Amino acid sequence: MRNRLLHVANSIQQWTKPLKLTSTVLSLGHDASKEDIRKAYRKAALSSHPDKVPEAERETAEIKFKAVQQAYDILYDEDKRHLYDTHGMSAFDGSGNAGMGGGPDLDDILAQMFGGMGGMGGMGDMPGFGPGGRPNKPRKSPNEETKYEVTLEDLYKGKTVKFASTKNVICGLCNGRGGKEKATAKECSSCEGRGQKTVLTRLGPMLTQSTVPCTVCEGQGKFFSPKDKCKKCKGKKVTEERKMLEIYIPRGAKEGDRVTLEGEADQVPDQEPGDIIFHLEEVEHPVFRRAGPDLTADLQVTLAEALAGFSRVVVKHLDGRGIEITHPRTPGEVLSPGQVLKIPGEGMPHKRSDAQGDLYLVVDIKFPDETWAPSPAVLEKLKEILPKPEPPIEAETVDEVDYESNADIEEFGQGDPRGGGGWDEEDGEGETAQCATQ
Numbered sequence: 001m002r003n004r005l006l007h008v009a010n011s012i013q014q015w016t017k018p019l020k021l022t023s024t025v026l027s028l029g030h031d032a033s034k035e036d037i038r039k040a041y042r043k044a045a046l047s048s049h050p051d052k053v054p055e056a057e058r059e060t061a062e063i064k065f066k067a068v069q070q071a072y073d074i075l076y077d078e079d080k081r082h083l084y085d086t087h088g089m090s091a092f093d094g095s096g097n098a099g100m101g102g103g104p105d106l107d108d109i110l111a112q113m114f115g116g117m118g119g120m121g122g123m124g125d126m127p128g129f130g131p132g133g134r135p136n137k138p139r140k141s142p143n144e145e146t147k148y149e150v151t152l153e154d155l156y157k158g159k160t161v162k163f164a165s166t167k168n169v170i171c172g173l174c175n176g177r178g179g180k181e182k183a184t185a186k187e188c189s190s191c192e193g194r195g196q197k198t199v200l201t202r203l204g205p206m207l208t209q210s211t212v213p214c215t216v217c218e219g220q221g222k223f224f225s226p227k228d229k230c231k232k233c234k235g236k237k238v239t240e241e242r243k244m245l246e247i248y249i250p251r252g253a254k255e256g257d258r259v260t261l262e263g264e265a266d267q268v269p270d271q272e273p274g275d276i277i278f279h280l281e282e283v284e285h286p287v288f289r290r291a292g293p294d295l296t297a298d299l300q301v302t303l304a305e306a307l308a309g310f311s312r313v314v315v316k317h318l319d320g321r322g323i324e325i326t327h328p329r330t331p332g333e334v335l336s337p338g339q340v341l342k343i344p345g346e347g348m349p350h351k352r353s354d355a356q357g358d359l360y361l362v363v364d365i366k367f368p369d370e371t372w373a374p375s376p377a378v379l380e381k382l383k384e385i386l387p388k389p390e391p392p393i394e395a396e397t398v399d400e401v402d403y404e405s406n407a408d409i410e411e412f413g414q415g416d417p418r419g420g421g422g423w424d425e426e427d428g429e430g431e432t433a434q435c436a437t438q
Contacts, residue, residue, distance in 0.1 A: 034076060041072040141268040148259070148278040150249055152285040156318035156348060158251035162244060165276075168266040169241040171233035176269035178220075178237040183228035188217035195221035237269050247278060252293070252351040255282040287315065293357025294347045298364045306335040306365045314361065317346065323359070339363040 032040075046052070048064040074080045150159070170176040179185055187193040191214035200207045213219035218236075229235035247259050257280045265274035288295045297315050305327070313322035323346065327335065340362055347357025374382075 032075075037072065037075050041068065041076070044068045045072075140272045141265055141274040143274040143277055144265045145277045145279065147281050149281045149283050150253075151283050152288055152290065153318045154249055155253050155280075155282065156251065158253075159249045160246060161249065162246045164242055165245045165264070166240055166242050167264070168238040168268075170267050170269060171230060171237055171239050173232040174230035174237070176237045178230055178233065178235045178269075179224035179228045180230065183224055185222040185224050187222050188214060188220070190214055190216040191221065193221040195219045238267060245276075249280070250351055252349040252353075253280055254290075254292075254348075255280060288318065290348060292348075293350055293355075294360065295357065296360040296362065299341060299361035300364045300366060301335060302366050303368065306363070309333075335363050335365065337363060337365050 045065065045068050048061050048068055050058050050061045050065060052061075171178075174180070177185075188195075191197050195214055195217060196211045196219065197214050198209050198211050200209050202208075214221075217223045224230075224235050230237075233239050243264075245261060245264060247261060249259060253259075259278040259280065261276040261278075263273045264276045267273045282290070288297050299314055301310065309327045311324070311326040313324045315323050317323055323343065325341070325343075327333070340360055343359040343361065345356050346359035349356045
């Protein structure tokens with residue numbers, strides 16, 4: 001049977017503050033008998049008894065003595081020992097009793113359990129973990145992702161953007177060591193060189209564990225003393241550098257496309273630098289609307305142009321060109337409200353291609369406003385020129401009514417104080433039909 005060391009008392013630090021215990025109080029083989037546990041307890045209790053130490057060390061001895069007692073209570077009881085082997089200290093409360101009431105900090109417990117000494121065995125051979133249970137570093141530093149707003153004109157024509165970027169680069173003085181040339185970094189005692197700590201979070205009756213970077217060594221697992229730190233980077237291994245970068249937005253790019261600057265993210269020692277990734281966001285355009293490779297816009301014409309025709313620039317394109325059309329192409333054609341004119345090849349360009357989408361113009365006819373005041377003779381002339389109306393509607397009774405010429409369609413349906421229930425039957429409400437007896 002593979003030998004495992006049972007380290008329990010280290011977890012008592014959560015309950016026995018003010019001093020955090022980092023030494024192993026009881027260390028026994030997995031196959032230790034009750035007699036072995038009893039002997040180890042008597043030896044540890046005797047050496048840590050508060051009456052056996054000087055006055056100045058009494059407070060520390062009391063904490064250690066309590067830890068020894070609680071460790072013995074767990075290891076000597078077979079049921080509690082099984083719980084510890086299976087679940088670790090998360091199965092116990094602060095008194096060493098089974099339960100989830102204590103919510104202990106697992107920093108030191110997991111450091112010893114996962115370091116090859118705990119009830120769950122070592123993690124040195126597990127994927128993603130290096131020697132001593134320390135997670136392997138990723139090969140590449142994190143990417144930096146950001147949104148970049150771009151106009152429809154730039155997406156149509158393509159654009160090169162230059163900007164200044166400040167990023168972290170490997171310190172040139174210490175080459176990313178963080179310390180002087182002959183200095184040696186010290187292992188962080190807070191995380192025991194792992195660079196990370198495991199913490200418990202209570203979710204209702206359950207405890208979940210998560211891993212967070214150690215704040216003492218900033219996730220490095222070791223650090224230099226102040227006198228040994230690099231004078232340039234102050235032990236951070238990196239320095240800031242300002243650099244001019246350039247991105248190219250290709251013609252035909254669209255919302256959601258990504259533009260990547262490879263290797264331009266912050267540099268991290270012993271890792272390949274990540275990328276800067278820009279996610280394109282299209283800014284709403286006042287004239288054009290886009291759908292894939294196609295564009296659409298409103299074609300505003302007067303009533304006279306819709307009837308008599310025109311030849312003019314109807315819209316200014318995204319590259320500054322004027323788009324001119326002549327109407328009608330066949331004499332006698334007129335434009336109708338909502339009619340769509342398609343101009344092939346004047347839409348958005350396709351990426352990496354010479355092809356382009358189409359432009360769709362939706363006709364919007366502007367009728368004369370209230371300032372238009374033609375003479376009666378002109379109106380009579382128009383009646384003669386324009387198509388005649390449909391035959392009049394015949395009805396037996398005709399009422400001549402007044403009307404409002406500027407009504408709001410949003411008021412439609414708002415005149416019912418009952419909220420639509422005005423037609424419900426009220427008479428006989430609550431009455432039921434009865435059968436007549438013959």
